Amino acid sequence: MAKKITRRGACQRLLASAGCMAGAGVWTTRGTEQTLAAGPSAVNQRETERTPARGPLKAHPTNPRYFADGSGKAILLAGSHNWANLVDLGVTDPPAVFDFGKYLDFLTRHNHNFFRLWRWELSKFTSEEGDRTITAYCSPHPWERTGPGVAFDGRPKFDLNTFDEAYFSRLRARVKAAGERGIYVSVMLFEGWESQFLRTEGHPFRGQNNIQGIKGEASGDKKWIEINTLNQPEIRAIQEVYLRKVIDTVNDLDNVLYETCNEAGPYSTDWQYHMIEYVKSYEAGLPKQHPVGMTFQYQYGSNTTLFNSPADWISPNPDSATGDHNYRDNPPAGDGRKVIVSDTDHLWGVGGDSPWVWKSFLRGLNFLYMDPLNYTTFEPLPKNADEVRRNLGYARQYAQRMDLANMTPQPTLCSTGYCLAKAGAEYLAYQPEAGSVFTVELQAGSYDVEWFDPGTGRTVAGDPSAGGRSASFTSPFTGHSVLYLKRRPA
Numbered sequence: 001m002a003k004k005i006t007r008r009g010a011c012q013r014l015l016a017s018a019g020c021m022a023g024a025g026v027w028t029t030r031g032t033e034q035t036l037a038a039g040p041s042a043v044n045q046r047e048t049e050r051t052p053a054r055g056p057l058k059a060h061p062t063n064p065r066y067f068a069d070g071s072g073k074a075i076l077l078a079g080s081h082n083w084a085n086l087v088d089l090g091v092t093d094p095p096a097v098f099d100f101g102k103y104l105d106f107l108t109r110h111n112h113n114f115f116r117l118w119r120w121e122l123s124k125f126t127s128e129e130g131d132r133t134i135t136a137y138c139s140p141h142p143w144e145r146t147g148p149g150v151a152f153d154g155r156p157k158f159d160l161n162t163f164d165e166a167y168f169s170r171l172r173a174r175v176k177a178a179g180e181r182g183i184y185v186s187v188m189l190f191e192g193w194e195s196q197f198l199r200t201e202g203h204p205f206r207g208q209n210n211i212q213g214i215k216g217e218a219s220g221d222k223k224w225i226e227i228n229t230l231n232q233p234e235i236r237a238i239q240e241v242y243l244r245k246v247i248d249t250v251n252d253l254d255n256v257l258y259e260t261c262n263e264a265g266p267y268s269t270d271w272q273y274h275m276i277e278y279v280k281s282y283e284a285g286l287p288k289q290h291p292v293g294m295t296f297q298y299q300y301g302s303n304t305t306l307f308n309s310p311a312d313w314i315s316p317n318p319d320s321a322t323g324d325h326n327y328r329d330n331p332p333a334g335d336g337r338k339v340i341v342s343d344t345d346h347l348w349g350v351g352g353d354s355p356w357v358w359k360s361f362l363r364g365l366n367f368l369y370m371d372p373l374n375y376t377t378f379e380p381l382p383k384n385a386d387e388v389r390r391n392l393g394y395a396r397q398y399a400q401r402m403d404l405a406n407m408t409p410q411p412t413l414c415s416t417g418y419c420l421a422k423a424g425a426e427y428l429a430y431q432p433e434a435g436s437v438f439t440v441e442l443q444a445g446s447y448d449v450e451w452f453d454p455g456t457g458r459t460v461a462g463d464p465s466a467g468g469r470s471a472s473f474t475s476p477f478t479g480h481s482v483l484y485l486k487r488r489p490a
Contacts, residue, residue, distance in 0.1 A: 076404060077184060143164055163245055187258050190260065228271050345368070408421065431482075449483070
């Protein structure tokens with residue numbers, strides 16, 4: 001089943017990352033030091049910091065589980081993202097500004113190369129938390145606030161015919177700065193979760209909030225979903241003008257991907273398919289074409305809808321209709337129909353662990369962690385958060401070392417079921433159980449053996465192993481472990 005949303009969980013999900021305290025931003029001094037102190041080993045860090053991202057990305061021609069960069073090299077997308085990394089979010093008006101420079105430092109230190117750039121559509125919302133009501137603010141937004149008249153949040157109404165250039169300047173600057181660090185960015189075009197689970201009086205498309213009199217509240221209630229359907233041509237026309245503006249703003253950048261909409265429900269399928277095709281059609285006439293993604297439709301969506309979509313990449317969920325596709329604990333192997341980015345945002349909301357990283361990697365998936373950063377307002381930072389961050393970077397280090405373009409998930413080669421291999425050349429296997437003997441089916445040859453401890457980041461060399469048989473291995477570590485085998489030159 002998909003994750004359960006509660007009123008309390010909704011506000012945690014949105015506000016904890018922004019501090020939920022007057023004047024608090026995502027990064028506090030103490031929280032930053034604690035977060036940035038730990039990270040992966042220095043391997044590849046200098047290269048990661050200095051090499052700009054090359055693109056645009058395209059599905060790799062021989063191993064379409066992955067994207068190929070501008071040089072044709074297969075790359076693993078692995079990173080973390082936060083709800084406030086584009087639109088500031090908090091309980092003050094205006095909300096504190098997200099420190100994007102420190103965020104990029106954080107990603108670089110952990111060897112991450114991918115994140116979603118979040119858009120929020122509401123300017124103000126309220127959420128009931130037990131016996132109290134929390135009010136939150138989001139800014140900036142794509143349209144100027146010129147009035148005449150006052151919107152729900154007490155500021156001038158939006159002029160939906162005039163873009164706020166400051167919003168698009170921020171969008172471009174942040175995508176460009178990430179690209180200079182070798183980081184790819186998925187630009188979120190629309191956000192559909194809030195229109196289902198929050199009171200949406202603060203949406204620019206609500207009649208009282210714009211000078212054009214555009215009314216997205218067709219059903220007349222305080223929450224509405226019609227703006228993510230094809231039922232309102234007038235609103236769709238505004239959305240399409242906005243899409244063209246976004247694309248014009250970042251089309252020349254190599255590190256761009258697009259995501260149509262975050263967690264709009266199944267009612268949005270035709271609308272999302274239309275928007276994907278619209279982006280592709282518009283970019284076809286421009287210098288560069290970038291991948292367009294479709295992420296899980298929460299709630300009650302189906303992964304089949306994602307696989308059948310015109311999207312280039314998808315983020316699935318345990319299928320709420322069938323209970324299949326356990327992308328949390330036993331992910332199905334990527335088969336190359338789409339580039340799959342397994343995202344903890346759609347699997348847990350806030351959750352995930354280091355076994356999820358390695359299971360996903362060895363099943364041919366890319367992955368993203370929904371990172372709460374200083375998630376301290378309602379409960380302590382998840383104890384395993386930094387372990388997940390570090391292992392995302394560790395996995396990417398192996399992807400950088402291996403011939404990823406020729407590595408495919410081959411569960412039958414390892415008794416644990418987790419193996420990414422170019423049979424006869426390289427094998428990366430995962431043992432989720434501590435101390436258990438497991439086997440790897442090796443083609444003839446002699447192989448160097450390297451053990452990796454996900455808990456400490458430590459590597460240990462093992463004795464060379466002879467191939468041409470089912471070879472048995474026992475980890476030298478007390479917890480779960482990764483085994484890397486590479487054939488020695490003849």
